[in-house]
Amino acid sequence: MNGPEHQQDRRSETRQSTPTERLAWARENDKQTSTGWVSNIATRSVAFVTPTRSLPSPGEAIELTFGSSGPSPQHREFRVVRAAPYDEFFSVVGCESAESQEQLQLD
Amino acid sequence: MSVMIDDRVTSGKTRLVGRDVIHRWEGNPIITLEDIPFSCNTVFNAAAVKCQGHYILLIRVEDKRGRSIFALARSEDGYRFVVNPDPCMVPSTEEPFATYEACGIEDPRITETDGTYYVMYTAYSRYGPRLALAKTDDFQTYERIALISEPVNKDGALFPRKINGRYVRFDRPNVGSTGNIWVSYSDDLINWGGSEVVMSTRTDHWDRSRIGASAPPIETEQGWLEIYHGVKEAAAGPIYRLGVVMLDLENPAHVLGRAAIPILTPREYYERVGDIGNVVFSCGAIYEEQTRQVKMYYGAADTCICVGTAKLDALIERCFEEEDAL
Numbered sequence: 001m002n003g004p005e006h007q008q009d010r011r012s013e014t015r016q017s018t019p020t021e022r023l024a025w026a027r028e029n030d031k032q033t034s035t036g037w038v039s040n041i042a043t044r045s046v047a048f049v050t051p052t053r054s055l056p057s058p059g060e061a062i063e064l065t066f067g068s069s070g071p072s073p074q075h076r077e078f079r080v081v082r083a084a085p086y087d088e089f090f091s092v093v094g095c096e097s098a099e100s101q102e103q104l105q106l107d
Numbered sequence: 108m109s110v111m112i113d114d115r116v117t118s119g120k121t122r123l124v125g126r127d128v129i130h131r132w133e134g135n136p137i138i139t140l141e142d143i144p145f146s147c148n149t150v151f152n153a154a155a156v157k158c159q160g161h162y163i164l165l166i167r168v169e170d171k172r173g174r175s176i177f178a179l180a181r182s183e184d185g186y187r188f189v190v191n192p193d194p195c196m197v198p199s200t201e202e203p204f205a206t207y208e209a210c211g212i213e214d215p216r217i218t219e220t221d222g223t224y225y226v227m228y229t230a231y232s233r234y235g236p237r238l239a240l241a242k243t244d245d246f247q248t249y250e251r252i253a254l255i256s257e258p259v260n261k262d263g264a265l266f267p268r269k270i271n272g273r274y275v276r277f278d279r280p281n282v283g284s285t286g287n288i289w290v291s292y293s294d295d296l297i298n299w300g301g302s303e304v305v306m307s308t309r310t311d312h313w314d315r316s317r318i319g320a321s322a323p324p325i326e327t328e329q330g331w332l333e334i335y336h337g338v339k340e341a342a343a344g345p346i347y348r349l350g351v352v353m354l355d356l357e358n359p360a361h362v363l364g365r366a367a368i369p370i371l372t373p374r375e376y377y378e379r380v381g382d383i384g385n386v387v388f389s390c391g392a393i394y395e396e397q398t399r400q401v402k403m404y405y406g407a408a409d410t411c412i413c414v415g416t417a418k419l420d421a422l423i424e425r426c427f428e429e430e431d432a433l
Contacts, residue, residue, distance in 0.1 A: 020132060020134035021134065022136070033141045034141065035139065035141055035142050037187060049187060051189045053189070068141075069135075069377050070376050071380075087183040087184070089181060089182065089183060089188075090183075090187055
């Protein structure tokens, strides 16, 4: 499932560009949350902008909370794929859903 | 006037944002408790200024003890801010400031004039709130200049230039539970006088209980544009909204036009729910000359900081609209 067929599947996902949606993220087993804003989101992956000084590392497991400032926040597990500079203060973090990785292993 | 109803897709849902002339950024709130690197209780509001291409916010936060202090946040785009690891200004331990800042420092407003950044803020103590003035070059260190009013006075905002050779400020002396917007004048930024009322509450409007200056005024061709806050005491508690008024360039005590309806009223969840719900309260706005856009920073529900934008012309227009046309 990791071959070209899977890549085609990923490309066909419906993508929604909502660069202003706020989220909160936290490292696994860490109560401290940081802020981010979604820059790109697909079914199984998310890219978000977050302060560079608190950047998670590639491979690190994180929990994202969508709608973190609203009445019904939603939590999802992700694993960081890469991080790149955004501007002087922020970086973009790309991560994949932990659920999708478990599914891939099962497949 | 055309009614501004803004349908936008956020988080996959269509939201009716409302009829405010201020357009809320979809990524609001921009600063919450989670964004403050040091331990504190809550986030209130912020002074705002643009310096060397960077957006600067001087944020009022409440420390764990319950006193207000200031923190510095910086941004490249005016929407995403990074807060410095430590507070940049805390209540003074040196007299005469220590006595009058014992309960905290609140509601800063930054004004650049004569090449210096001045911070007018409220010094709060058992004797009540009074105005104080400090200055800074780098926003990291602050030199206190003077305590510049007696209690009870707050909502001080310095004009960005002298008028008829004198510095000018807004202030808000309280009379019981009500208060109106005044102007005062000074030759040296320390001794103030010549005070006169600019405008008062309106018993049949949204700003019926008390009003005060919010952001330092913006100079336009039509006059001084001032974003101010108004309070209406309702059965369930006060509702804080924001409005606009246009003042004469040479005599800022003379009102040229005052909007009948608010430019921003609490509607969103983060404005409705918090330490003090139903509050939008601004201490700073940045005018972007290139786009003729105003970025207004405001505290929401005494719990977080948000940003909203409006075209300068739309705000000016709002000042002169006939009430019957609304």
